[in-house]
Amino acid sequence: MAKTRPHSSGHQGSGAPSQRQLRVAEVIRRALSDVLSRGDVHDADLAHTSVTVSEVRCSPDLRHATAFVLPLGGVNTEAVLAALTRNRAEIRRLVTRQIDLRFSPELSFLADESFDRMDRTREILSSPEVKRDLDED
Template identity: 60%
Template sequence: MAKHHHEGAGPSQRQLRVGELIRRTLSDVLMRGDIHDPDLNRMSITVGEVRTSSDLKVATAYILPLGGHGADDALAALRRNRGELRRAVTKDMTLKFAPELRFAIDDTFDRMDDTRRLFDRPDVKRDLDPAEDDED
């Protein structure tokens, strides 16, 4: 079976499946406080998405601390516990190898807020209002 790699193509079904499995497992590990770090266990961290590299060797978890505050502390705590998190996440998974875990801040909520603010601008509302078109 030949594999076709298209530049700019989205992630494969396998990448999406593995990413979602890692996301759920990582969320559970963090929620249960399985990691032996009191700083990390005090934080409430949401794992919004996990993206894997095409070879599944690297998994980047996009995280957001509850309320969006203390993002740098959350990243530092996750990075400090990367090895233990990797073992905890992959021990229940049937992958050939445990992917390297990387962490980044999930900024999708910021982008949604920006979009909402954009749609609230009077000039944009005017351009989007269908009633305005019928006034000829």
């Protein structure tokens, strides 16, 4: 009879990533950043484009990784995402050479919108209404 085991991730449904997911995601982020900064991917849409890989999130089974990327200055984001997606098999192969995992994760790419959210938050905090409320304290 099979024994039932608690979730091995230790968070039991909280939705938070496990320590292993976080570690693997950071290793992938560094390797992906390295591949993109060296220009190892030969694509006209990526040539002479600096791409920031701000975060990578891995699935619990570590077989899928989503990279949040943004070209420098946020210029041509859609073209860069299309180029990364178009070349994802080559990128996966290049990243796999640099990391030591049992399985090479499937890569997907999304635009990092956190910078836009930070700008919007700064804009809200500097509005006269909010400044007035903050100054009352």
